[in-house]
Amino acid sequence: MPLERISRRVAAFFTIVVFLIVGLIAGERLFFNYGNSPTAVQGELDLRGWDWNRKGHLPLNGEWEFYWNEFKHPEDLAADRFGAPKSYAKLPGSWNDTTKDGKVLTGEGYATYRLKILLSDHDRMFALRLPPIYTSYRLWVNGEEIASAGTVSRSEPEAKPHFMTQLAVAHTHLSEMELILQISNYSHEKGGIRQPIEFGPFESVARAKQLSVGFDTLLIGSLLIMGLYHLGLFVVRTKELAMLYFGLFCLVFCLRMALIGEMVVTQAIPRFDWTLALVLEYLTADLSMPLFVLFFASMYPRESSRKITTFFCAVTLGYAVVIPLLPTVLFSKWLVVLQLIVGACICYIISIIVLAFLRRREGSGLLLFASLIFAATIVNDMLYAHELVQTTDKMSAFGLLIFIFSQSVLLSVKLSRGYGSEEKLSAALTQLNSGLHDKIKERTADLEQANLELQRKNDELSRMEKSRSRLLSNISHDLGTPLTTIQCYLEAVLDGIVDTEEQKERYLRLVHSKVVSMDRLIEDLFQLSQLEARQVTFKKQLMRTDRLIELLFSRYELDTRNAGIHYMLTLRADGDDPAREFSAVEVDLERLHQVFSNLIFNAIKFTPEGGSIQVEMIDDGEQLLCRFSDTGGGINEQDLPYVFDRFYTSNRSRNSAAGGKGLGLSISREIIEYHGGRIWVDRTEPGRGTVFCFTIPVANPQKKLDRQQSNCLFSS
Numbered sequence: 200m201p202l203e204r205i206s207r208r209v210a211a212f213f214t215i216v217v218f219l220i221v222g223l224i225a226g227e228r229l230f231f232n233y234g235n236s237p238t239a240v241q242g243e244l245d246l247r248g249w250d251w252n253r254k255g256h257l258p259l260n261g262e263w264e265f266y267w268n269e270f271k272h273p274e275d276l277a278a279d280r281f282g283a284p285k286s287y288a289k290l291p292g293s294w295n296d297t298t299k300d301g302k303v304l305t306g307e308g309y310a311t312y313r314l315k316i317l318l319s320d321h322d323r324m325f326a327l328r329l330p331p332i333y334t335s336y337r338l339w340v341n342g343e344e345i346a347s348a349g350t351v352s353r354s355e356p357e358a359k360p361h362f363m364t365q366l367a368v369a370h371t372h373l374s375e376m377e378l379i380l381q382i383s384n385y386s387h388e389k390g391g392i393r394q395p396i397e398f399g400p401f402e403s404v405a406r407a408k409q410l411s412v413g414f415d416t417l418l419i420g421s422l423l424i425m426g427l428y429h430l431g432l433f434v435v436r437t438k439e440l441a442m443l444y445f446g447l448f449c450l451v452f453c454l455r456m457a458l459i460g461e462m463v464v465t466q467a468i469p470r471f472d473w474t475l476a477l478v479l480e481y482l483t484a485d486l487s488m489p490l491f492v493l494f495f496a497s498m499y500p501r502e503s504s505r506k507i508t509t510f511f512c513a514v515t516l517g518y519a520v521v522i523p524l525l526p527t528v529l530f531s532k533w534l535v536v537l538q539l540i541v542g543a544c545i546c547y548i549i550s551i552i553v554l555a556f557l558r559r560r561e562g563s564g565l566l567l568f569a570s571l572i573f574a575a576t577i578v579n580d581m582l583y584a585h586e587l588v589q590t591t592d593k594m595s596a597f598g599l600l601i602f603i604f605s606q607s608v609l610l611s612v613k614l615s616r617g618y619g620s621e622e623k624l625s626a627a628l629t630q631l632n633s634g635l636h637d638k639i640k641e642r643t644a645d646l647e648q649a650n651l652e653l654q655r656k657n658d659e660l661s662r663m664e665k666s667r668s669r670l671l672s673n674i675s676h677d678l679g680t681p682l683t684t685i686q687c688y689l690e691a692v693l694d695g696i697v698d699t700e701e702q703k704e705r706y707l708r709l710v711h712s713k714v715v716s717m718d719r720l721i722e723d724l725f726q727l728s729q730l731e732a733r734q735v736t737f738k739k740q741l742m743r744t745d746r747l748i749e750l751l752f753s754r755y756e757l758d759t760r761n762a763g764i765h766y767m768l769t770l771r772a773d774g775d776d777p778a779r780e781f782s783a784v785e786v787d788l789e790r791l792h793q794v795f796s797n798l799i800f801n802a803i804k805f806t807p808e809g810g811s812i813q814v815e816m817i818d819d820g821e822q823l824l825c826r827f828s829d830t831g832g833g834i835n836e837q838d839l840p841y842v843f844d845r846f847y848t849s850n851r852s853r854n855s856a857a858g859g860k861g862l863g864l865s866i867s868r869e870i871i872e873y874h875g876g877r878i879w880v881d882r883t884e885p886g887r888g889t890v891f892c893f894t895i896p897v898a899n900p901q902k903k904l905d906r907q908q909s910n911c912l913f914s915s
Contacts (some may be wrong), residue, residue, distance in 0.1 A: 232426040239314055247319040247872040256399020256407060259378075262287040264313040267299045270381050271311040271355065272343035289310065292586055293333065293391040306333070307528070309383035310354055314397070316376040323370045325376070326404040330394035331462065334360035334386050334473070339379040340369040349473070351580055355385035360473045363465045366408050367369040372810050376913045386473070388531035393586070408461075415461045418596050422453035425603055442498035448490040452599065455483035460593050474527055482529065485537055488544040489515045495551045499563070538581045538718075539823060545574045562609040569605035571599035606804060685710050713880065737787040737873060743899060744823045745781040748759060748816040750788070751795040758799070763808035769815040780817050782897035792868045792877075797863035798827045798891050806888075807833035823895045826881065842880060843868045871895070 236254075237245060239261030248884050249257065262481050265288035290293060290312075297304045327346070329338065335349025335358060346369065349361030369376065389866040397404055426449030457463045458480045465471050474711040489512040496503040519542060522530050555563040576598030581810045582588045599750035689710065695905045697706055740748075752768045759766035772781050817824040834842060864878075871878045871893045879892035 206223070220232055222256055224434065226354075236260075239290075241287060242313060242316065243315045245317045247317050251320060251323065251400050251403075255403040256397050258291075259314060259316075259327075260290055260396035263290055264288075265294075265297075266311040266313070267294070267297075267304065267351075268308060269311055270309065270351070271379060273339045273377075273379055276342075276377065276379065284313070284790065288391070289847065290392050291395045291589070293389040293393050295389055295391070306388045307355075307385050308350065308390060309358075309381070310391070312378075312380040312392070314378045314380075316378065318371075318374050318376060321372055321374050324401045325371065325398065327367045327369060327402050328397040328408055329364040329367060329393075330363045330365060330396065331493075332392055333390050334358075334362070334380060334384045335381060336382045338367065338375075338381075339369075341371055341373065341377050343370075345369060345830070351381050351383040351709060353383070358383050358385050360386040361385070361465075361477065362473060363463060364408075364461050366405060386527045387477075388528060404757040409428040411460045412463075412466075413594070414878075415456060415463060418600055419453055419463060421603055422449045422456065422601065425607065426450035438548050441689055444490050444497060446733075448494060451490060452484050452485045453479065455487065456596060456599075458483070477527050477531070478523055481534075481537065482519055482539065485515050485519050485522070490540055492544055492548060495548050499551055499560055503553045504559070507547060511540075511547065514540055515544075524866060534584060536742070541577065546837050547576060549574060561610070565605050565609060569602040573602045593728055594912075613698065643877070661912055677915075685714070688719070692701070706887075716829040734846070737790060738784045739787050740783050741783050742788070743783050744780050744816060744818045744897070745772075747784060747786065747791070747823075748814070748825065749786075750789060752814055754792065755795070755799045759803060759812060762803050762806075764803060764806055765811035767811065767813045769813065771815070771817050773817055773819045779820065782820055784823055784895050785898045786874060786895065791872075794867040794870050794893065797867045800864065802827060802829035805829070807831070810888075815833075818897070821875070822897060827891045828888065829890075830888040833889050834883045834889055835885060836881065839883065841880070 219324040219508055236257035237249065239259065241262055242264035244259065244261060246257075264284035264285070265286050267286070286297075286299065288297065288310075293306065294304050294308075294310060295306050316392060329342075329346055329348075332348065335351050337344060337345065337351055338346040346365050348363050348365070350357065352358040380392075397407065411412055426446045429436060429442045429449065433439055458476055462476075464476065492508055492511050497507075518537065525533075546726075549570060552563060552567045556567045573595070576594040576596075579588060579590055579594040583594075630723070639781035647708030692703060692706055697703050748768070749768060758767055770781075799812065805811060806829045812830075813828045815826040815827075815828070817826070848899045868878050874895050876893055878891070881890040881892045885891040
């Protein structure tokens with residue numbers, strides 16, 4: 200089995216395995232929130248019937264008590280100053296577009312969330328997994344502050360935004376757990392809790408946190424390695440611009456993945472500036488698109504448009520220049536602009552890959568599959584950003600991992616194919632060196648053969664040049680002679696030499712015959728030129744071979760009878776099956792009449808009275824062979840190579856004496872060759888006659904006509 204086929208099968212196998220693994224991980228993360236876990240109702244979540252050992256942790260989704268523009272503290276709860284809740288907020292979800300006292304809330308402001316959890320197993324150590332909350336918060340559990348990020352405040356100058364994910368331990372020995380969460384936001388378009396807060400036993404929540412961090416680390420490491428690897432390949436082969444663009448894309452997206460999800464950057468650098476992180480998050484999403492577009496444009500240049508590629512690069516670079524100059528609240532509101540740019544880029548990229556797939560470009564099938572998955576995950580993240588779907592904001596990470604793996608598979612196949620080609624070339628070079636002497640002798644013989652062929656072509660060109668000169672001479676003679684005769688006749692009439700009406704009529708008839716002859720000559724020349732240039736439309740029809748020849752033969756029975764020549768027809772179907780019927784051929788009937796007419800009238804011209812013309816048709820199931828035998832004067836041996844050349848009339852016995860112009864056989868040859876056959880002189884002897892033959896291939900057996908159809912064609 201060839202190495203290339205093995206590498207393709209191995210690549211396909213590992214691709215399927217990785218797709219399954221990533222799909223299982225994505226499924227667990229995606230559908231975790233859609234389980235049958237209980238949800239909070241009017242600020243209370245009853246978990247007394249929840250099986251912690253079997254089901255593990257769960258999201259704290261549902262209705263939380265919501266206090267807009269109020270900061271409630273645990274002391275207020277202890278002093279019973281909380282009061283009845285004025286409204287409830289459904290989590291996860293931002294507080295944007297929430298109606299409060301008849302007013303629609305914006306993202307800027309502050310609020311307090313409160314949730315009561317009822318427990319049956321109060322001896323466990325519970326934990327909460329906190330996602331990034333927009334944009335600062337403080338969390339108390341049963342009066343004890345267990346987590347915070349940034350600085351919450353009732354006014355913008357005192358507030359300090361900060362994004363980070365946390366694992367907070369909640370020590371409690373009570374059957375009830377009271378969660379109080381203060382949030383303020385003055386720096387982002389969205390405010391509130393946009394992702395689920397997960398709650399459960401410490402071991403289960405910590406495991407989920409570790410898996411998420413591990414996946415982000417895996418993805419960041421994969422992107423970093425792939426980026427550096429492709430840049431290294433570009434350094435070695437600077438012509439491979441696709442390697443450069445994909446390497447830069449991986450590095451840019453590596454930085455982006457470090458800023459979202461588990462936010463590895465803020466975990467490693469707790470004091471990392473929030474504004475800088477948000478700007479980098481938007482810039483990496485924006486700058487990755489032109490690199491991705493350039494990568495596919497370099498991979499498939501014939502399927503991409505340089506103008507569209509340049510347009511996307513200009514638009515994304517312009518967006519990247521504007522983003523750092525704007526406040527975070529403003530450019531976060533412009534997220535839809537970035538998403539429109541990303542969506543347009545995705546459509547353009549998909550169109551490139553689909554076109555490459557339709558044209559069967561190398562690797563386009565796998566890239567199309569991976570790109571569609573990646574595009575679908577990006578669309579999911581954009582919809583999630585607008586809270587139109589409740590899945591996860593990290594689906595694009597899974598899609599990207601699949602795409603990176605597919606690219607690595609294609610690169611491996613390409614490199615293995617390159618190594619295989621290198622081994623083949625090395626083996627061929629070794630074999631070439633071992634037989635260098637034989638190769639030199641072989642090349643010398645080839646050169647000698649080429650020299651002989653060149654000499655033959657040169658002789659043929661010389662002959663063609665002579666033929667051209669002869670052609671010009673014949674044209675000038677064949678047109679000049681009748682013109683001179685016409686001129687003499689007309690001058691005789693004009694000068695009064697012809698004085699009787701009878702002589703004038705005779706002279707005018709002679710002029711008319713010469714004009715008709717010239718017209719026929721010009722028409723034959725025009726027709727021959729059209730045939731040679733394949734500018735004639737042939738109206739082909741299916742006919743059975745015996746009916747065709749009978750139809751052609753019957754047209755000339757009267758001419759041969761008037762010439763006193765015996766005219767005979769023989770039809771024969773050869774083959775292993777004696778009962779085999781005649782085949783069908785696809786022909787232009789009128790054009791074949793022209794061939795038949797040229798051959799029959801030539802035979803009549805040169806066959807004396809009392810002679811014979813025999814037409815024989817042989818159908819062997821593969822081709823129709825038609826043979827014309829006469830008992831005329833024959834053709835000189837030196838004239839045989841030129842009988843089908845136009846204007847060749849050096850054989851006086853068959854042309855000059857009969858007034859031929861040397862075009863009939865040339866026209867016949869073009870017609871027969873157009874039908875896929877050939878025409879030749881089979882035998883000739885001076886004084887004993889000539890045999891002309893032509894062949895036409897039979898039609899596809901499925902196209903054979905029955906006898907009734909053939910009779911209809913014959914009768915028409």
